Amino acid sequence: MWIALLLALKTTTLPNGLEVSILDDPAMPVVATQLWYHVGAANEDRGSRGLAHLFEHLMFGGTAAYPKGEYSRYVTLAGGDENAFTSEDETVYVSAVPPSAFPGILLREGDRMRSLLLNEENLANEKKIVTEELRLRTENDPMSRLLVEAQHALLAGHPYSFDPSGSKEDVSRATVYGCRAFYDAHYRPNHAHLVVVGNVSPEETLRQVEESFGAIVPGGVTPPEIPSLLDWTYPDKLDLKEDIPPVEIALAGMPLPPADAPDAAAVEVLRELLTGGSLDPFRELVVTERGKALEAGIEWLGLKRGGGVVFYAASLPYRRRATAFRTIDDGLASLDGLAWLTDETLDAAKRRLRTEDLGARYYAERMADRIGEARWHRGDAASALTWSDRLDAVTREEVALAWKRYISSGRRIRVYVKPERVPVLIRMFGWLYPLFS
Amino acid sequence: MALPAVLLSAAAAAWSVDGATQAVLFEDHRAPVVTIVVELPVGTWSPFFERRDGETAFTFQDDDSGRSLRRRMDATGITIDLDVDRRFSVMRATTLTDRVPEALGLVQSILANRDYDERELSRHRRERKILWHQTDTDVGFKLSQAAARELFAEGDPRRTAWEKPPDASTNGAALAEARDEILRTPGRLIGFAGDVTRADAERWAAGLLPPAGTAPSGVAPAFAPVRPAGDRARERDLPIRKLTQVYLAYVRDSIPLDDPRRPAFLIADHVLGGHFYSRLVTALRHEGGETYGAGTRDDGDVASGVYRVSTFTRADNAAHIEGKLRETLRVFRQDGITEEERAGAVSALSGARAFARQAPAQLLARYRLERRLGLPEGAIDATIDRAAEVPLAEINAFIRAFYDPAAFSMLRAVPR
Numbered sequence: 001m002w003i004a005l006l007l008a009l010k011t012t013t014l015p016n017g018l019e020v021s022i023l024d025d026p027a028m029p030v031v032a033t034q035l036w037y038h039v040g041a042a043n044e045d046r047g048s049r050g051l052a053h054l055f056e057h058l059m060f061g062g063t064a065a066y067p068k069g070e071y072s073r074y075v076t077l078a079g080g081d082e083n084a085f086t087s088e089d090e091t092v093y094v095s096a097v098p099p100s101a102f103p104g105i106l107l108r109e110g111d112r113m114r115s116l117l118l119n120e121e122n123l124a125n126e127k128k129i130v131t132e133e134l135r136l137r138t139e140n141d142p143m144s145r146l147l148v149e150a151q152h153a154l155l156a157g158h159p160y161s162f163d164p165s166g167s168k169e170d171v172s173r174a175t176v177y178g179c180r181a182f183y184d185a186h187y188r189p190n191h192a193h194l195v196v197v198g199n200v201s202p203e204e205t206l207r208q209v210e211e212s213f214g215a216i217v218p219g220g221v222t223p224p225e226i227p228s229l230l231d232w233t234y235p236d237k238l239d240l241k242e243d244i245p246p247v248e249i250a251l252a253g254m255p256l257p258p259a260d261a262p263d264a265a266a267v268e269v270l271r272e273l274l275t276g277g278s279l280d281p282f283r284e285l286v287v288t289e290r291g292k293a294l295e296a297g298i299e300w301l302g303l304k305r306g307g308g309v310v311f312y313a314a315s316l317p318y319r320r321r322a323t324a325f326r327t328i329d330d331g332l333a334s335l336d337g338l339a340w341l342t343d344e345t346l347d348a349a350k351r352r353l354r355t356e357d358l359g360a361r362y363y364a365e366r367m368a369d370r371i372g373e374a375r376w377h378r379g380d381a382a383s384a385l386t387w388s389d390r391l392d393a394v395t396r397e398e399v400a401l402a403w404k405r406y407i408s409s410g411r412r413i414r415v416y417v418k419p420e421r422v423p424v425l426i427r428m429f430g431w432l433y434p435l436f437s
Numbered sequence: 438m439a440l441p442a443v444l445l446s447a448a449a450a451a452w453s454v455d456g457a458t459q460a461v462l463f464e465d466h467r468a469p470v471v472t473i474v475v476e477l478p479v480g481t482w483s484p485f486f487e488r489r490d491g492e493t494a495f496t497f498q499d500d501d502s503g504r505s506l507r508r509r510m511d512a513t514g515i516t517i518d519l520d521v522d523r524r525f526s527v528m529r530a531t532t533l534t535d536r537v538p539e540a541l542g543l544v545q546s547i548l549a550n551r552d553y554d555e556r557e558l559s560r561h562r563r564e565r566k567i568l569w570h571q572t573d574t575d576v577g578f579k580l581s582q583a584a585a586r587e588l589f590a591e592g593d594p595r596r597t598a599w600e601k602p603p604d605a606s607t608n609g610a611a612l613a614e615a616r617d618e619i620l621r622t623p624g625r626l627i628g629f630a631g632d633v634t635r636a637d638a639e640r641w642a643a644g645l646l647p648p649a650g651t652a653p654s655g656v657a658p659a660f661a662p663v664r665p666a667g668d669r670a671r672e673r674d675l676p677i678r679k680l681t682q683v684y685l686a687y688v689r690d691s692i693p694l695d696d697p698r699r700p701a702f703l704i705a706d707h708v709l710g711g712h713f714y715s716r717l718v719t720a721l722r723h724e725g726g727e728t729y730g731a732g733t734r735d736d737g738d739v740a741s742g743v744y745r746v747s748t749f750t751r752a753d754n755a756a757h758i759e760g761k762l763r764e765t766l767r768v769f770r771q772d773g774i775t776e777e778e779r780a781g782a783v784s785a786l787s788g789a790r791a792f793a794r795q796a797p798a799q800l801l802a803r804y805r806l807e808r809r810l811g812l813p814e815g816a817i818d819a820t821i822d823r824a825a826e827v828p829l830a831e832i833n834a835f836i837r838a839f840y841d842p843a844a845f846s847m848l849r850a851v852p853r
Contacts, residue, residue: 030795
């Protein structure tokens with residue numbers, strides 16, 4: 001039945017530049033709407049870190065036609081959900097409602113694209129709220145503190161070096177004038193992509209979209225391209241200390257290419273082979289076979305302009321740093337043999353990816369998310385529905401090449417994390433651990 | 438609300454496999470994907486689980502010493518998850534339709550595995566000890582632990598769940614035996630969702646599990662009465678290292694799912710903290726920007742759990758926000774809700790039901806939830822229907838009784 005989905009996806013661009021994707025699926029009991037503004041934290045100027053996220057909050061401040069809170073109340077009354085998120089690459093406004101409430105969503109999204117009320121009172125309130133969110137996300141949990149510090153140090157100077165929450169100092173300095181300038185620069189139909197998924201009539205929906213958005217004047221500025229993470233210069237090593245359990249963690253990371261790289265499909269299959277199965281091949285070597293670490297594994301991160309893969313090994317805090325990194329290097333050298341990459345495991349990885357893809361197609365919200373991301377990160381909205389076919393076509397040789405290019409021959413960035421406090425027993429007797437493992 | 442025909446046709450087809458095992462199918466052929474679930478009525482709340490380390494027994498049964506089971510999963514593209522919850526243990530297999538027979542074979546092999554990997558068990562024991570240190574800095578954990586200690590007596594499973602667990606067992610043979618006992622416990626469910634026909638499901642369910650036996654002792658959770666409000670601390674501070682915010686949890690015992698007061702509670706709770714313009718979010722976030730988040734949460738089921746009203750703010754603003762929270766609750770209790778708020782809550786709760794009906798696996802999950810709680814099929818939706826009928830005066834009478842400050846304890850995670 002879902003073979004017909006590709007035919008059901010209608011994509012068009014209004015004369016004012018607004019891109020529109022409508023996926024009609026009569027079986028879906030809710031309609032998801034997502035408005036992707038192609039601006040994120042990475043597009044902020046120095047000195048205004050957190051502005052994209054702060055502005056996301058301000059977008060709920062109301063308009064003359066729909067005062068503050070009206071949009072949320074409308075969605076809640078229908079039993080729906082409404083929210084927004086700001087990442088490094090985009091700011092997305094999401095809602096999902098039963099079909100009867102859907103036309104009202106378009107009216108409200110269209111209205112706030114250019115008619116938002118910005119005033120001192122609302123800005124002052126949202127600055128306080130955003131600062132509390134920032135504290136929650138980046139200050140009050142040891143792992144969050146670690147990640148923020150590592151991101152900042154490893155990517156210094158790169159637009160991805162700040163968490164989208166920004167900095168308290170910059171948020172406190174935001175002005176109505178600056179927010180208006182941001183709004184005028186980026187909240188324009190020609191910088192946005194509207195995605196609708198659910199039991200809707202494409203023709204009628206397109207008519208409603210034109211009614212809600214068609215008269216909005218294009219303009220603004222196109223942000224400069226974010227540098228690829230693959231081409232960035234990184235420090236060789238980084239040492240961190242945090243209030244974590246009494247283990248030391250050695251990490252070796254390598255940058256990955258942008259989401260629209262020619263070999264992006266091969267990289268995704270590689271990720272699935274390394275991290276999507278029941279067995280993590282790196283952990284199997286380092287922990288199970290060699291007993292060289294308490295725990296080990298692979299983490300994968302991905303943004304529009306690149307990502308990273310991290311191999312880590314954790315041990316009790318008695319181990320020498322050089323030994324820890326040698327353990328990782330030895331593990332990677334063994335994985336170079338590609339024993340984990342067989343026709344059988346490749347086929348299985350593709351089957352898992354296909355299963356996940358098909359499983360997502362029941363859900364309007366997930367499909368809207370996939371279409372929005374496919375357009376902005378890969379340049380083609382329809383690829384949300386054809387990506388599985390691309391993945392299916394990836395060959396063993398292409399995966400091997402991606403491994404060699406990005407991991408085996410990739411630049412290795414070393415990070416070592418120590419705990420701030422170690423219990424006396426572990427400090428005194430931790431070195432005995434290998435004798436009993 | 439009218440639902441699309443394809444979902445209306447996805448009603449449960451249930452049948453009895455044997456005297457101790459039921460099966461259910463949510464048939465939906467939109468995608469060639471199948472979810473298979475084996476659910477066993479023993480969970481972390483069961484005394485048996487604590488006595489025999491049922492959690493390790495169930496979740497490590499796919500770790501045989503040669504890793505052959507996991508290798509089979511990774512060679513076939515079948516995903517198998519093992520999970521234990523408070524009242525059940527569940528194995529969930531997800532696969533493309535053409536591999537269902539292999540998935541069933543894997544399920545059977547895992548359930549028959551007696552060769553537990555004892556090296557992996559040792560690592561698990563060590564890891565669990567080390568990770569316990571992490572709870573020292575976990576705000577959510579500390580508040581949940583403190584709430585459980587206030588509300589539930591020592592030994593009550595609702596409290597034990599938040600205490601330091603005993604060492605995990607590393608005795609593979611004993612764990613295999615415990616797993617077998619879990620597996621033989623009557624009240625088993627085999628569930629299918631997705632691209633499966635009734636005929637196939639019946640055939641597959643028939644031979645899937647070994648014969649049931651008698652239930653081991655200590656399957657049913659043994660709850661003690663909730664501690665009387667007068668015996669609980671009125672307030673308690675929980676110092677945590679390096680915090681820059683204070684987190685508040687104003688807690689009391691919750692209204693069980695099958696309690697006659699539940700419909701009124703649903704309306705009251707929605708108005709108080711159930712949405713972005715609820716009373717709490719309006720007072721604490723929109724009016725004055727004191728916080729990013731405020732709301733309510735109920736972790737009970739047919740047994741009373743913890744009901745919490747929570748928020749957070751910067752450390753030097755803690756007293757102020759606590760005052761606003763208490764005042765919001767005082768007014769809520771004194772004046773109750775309006776007819777407009779009541780109608781809005783009914784509309785919201787009714788409309789939200791569509792979100793749980795998008796996929797056959799969701800329908801199966803709802804069916805399982807109601808079954809294991811001993812609720813009739815459709816009971817959760819029926820409670821919402823009943824909520825729509827509760828008169829405003831009855832809801833407000835409930836609010837006056839339930840939101841009595843004498844029933845609540847104020848817990849604060851504060852900077853050390």
